[in-house]
């Protein structure tokens with residue numbers, strides 16, 4: 001029976017330190033105990049890192065505590081994830097049945113108290129202490145004399161993970177303080193091992209999840225165009241794109257800013273028989289009104305002062321391919337007339353030129369405005385609208401396809417990690433937080449937030465709290481979303497009001513705004529809020545895109 005052979009150091013310890021075996025326990029010197037302690041530490045440390053599972057090292061630690069120092073029936077009790085119960089996870093010298101009884105609520109018995117308070121407790125005599133439950137091991141299994149019970153908290157970063165506890169024969173020459181010191185040291189070591197293991201598990205789980213999401217995204221047909229996502233609404237838009245890719249009919253891409261209209265325009269080009277020919281993009285919001293004509297149709301040498309050589313316009317450059325007119329709602333009325341004529345006749349005339357040139361261009365236009373409303377107030381030609389709107393494809397906002405947020409977030413994370421030689425991860429909690437956010441700036445905003453997080457963090461894995469710090473506060477959101485609709489108003493084709501922030505641009509009479517009306521900070525802030533989209537930033541400030549660009553360039557702000 002165990003009680004017969006239980007001494008201050010166990011039987012096996014005497015075999016290990018055989019040279020001292022002839023000495024009775026009571027005469028053992030401090031040097032003997034130092035040697036035992038060193039041996040214990042050496043052996044426990046040697047086990048660290050051999051396996052990813054901390055179990056074997058902790059198990060051996062409890063074994064050596066008993067063998068070398070005589071602290072018997074050691075156990076490690078760990079709190080569950082909710083922090084409400086602890087149960088024995090590792091033990092030495094306890095039967096399976098005893099272990100199964102080792103479950104403690106907070107404040108229950110000595111162990112429960114240590115779990116709740118994170119403070120060491122020493123029960124000098126288990127037979128006299130009313131707090132000692134005696135639930136696990138029958139008294140008859142313990143040594144006859146007074147037995148103590150020590151419960152040392154296992155804490156990491158001010159948090160209690162569990163308890164390292166053991167029995168101790170009370171009357172022995174080795175000072176209690178030495179045993180407490182050793183237990184404190186070993187509890188700290190166990191805490192580090194457990195914490196490291198938990199971090200590794202969380203990281204492995206987040207990698208597994210990323211892998212699953214990326215595999216799923218890759219498997220979707222959209223991925224071949226670099227379009228990430230598998231939500232029904234997105235796949236619907238991709239299907240429509242594929243259905244019309246072979247035709248030459250104009251396509252109008254509708255959707256909020258940052259929903260991927262340009263990406264879709266490129267995908268349409270790649271899916272079409274024109275893929276080997278050029279894809280030319282013109283951002284109508286970025287061209288000064290006076291330069292539109294030469295930009296789109298080109299000019300002959302000598303057409304105007306400064307026209308020192310012939311220049312092809314975007315239509316000519318895109319001949320045989322696709323011309324993408326982004327922000328088509330910004331096209332001045334005079335240019336709308338010229339564009340319509342070009343589309344009807346299939347030819348252009350360069351500025352200063354006399355002959356017409358036949359061109360074969362597939363037109364894809366995009367807007368985040370309600371073009372019908374622009375038509376209704378006379379800002380957009382109806383005939384051009386019909387001509388462009390032959391095939392409308394509506395891109396869902398990110399809020400409408402929040403199920404795609406984790407895959408998109410990881411897609412951007414990979415891209416940004418690679419570009420910056422970083423290896424930052426997003427935990428499941430971080431992905432959930434990203435998914436809960438409404439993303440008024442859609443995928444562009446998501447990409448920007450992830451880029452900021454990756455570049456500014458010094459942590460390997462970002463948690464939900466880290467994400468929180470990079471998301472705009474409620475006030476900021478409300479300020480940027482007139483009508484309170486941060487996630488975006490109804491889309492073109494759905495009826496309802498205009499896009500958030502669009503009210504300023506649809507005002508019939510725009511008040512005069514001096515060129516110095518906005519500070520660099522205000523411009524930068526609006527650009528950040530709009531996820532980097534200048535048109536939307538202009539809308540937020542009540543400026544036209546041209547007014548915004550003018551101020552931006554004038555202040556010498558970098559793109």
Ligand SMILES: Nc1ncnc2c1ncn2[C@@H]1O[C@H](COP(=O)(O)OP(=O)(O)OP(=O)(O)O)[C@@H](O)[C@H]1O
Pocket residue numbers: 226227228229255256257258259260261262263264326366367368408411443444447533
């Ligand atoms: N489905 C998607 N998968 C992966 N990346 C996407 C997706 N949609 C958009 N993006 C990315 O989001 C960013 C914004 O997309 P894009 O410029 O195509 O939006 P947009 O609707 O044209 O915006 P705007 O109206 O402001 O010009 C780009 O970096 C783009 O690559």
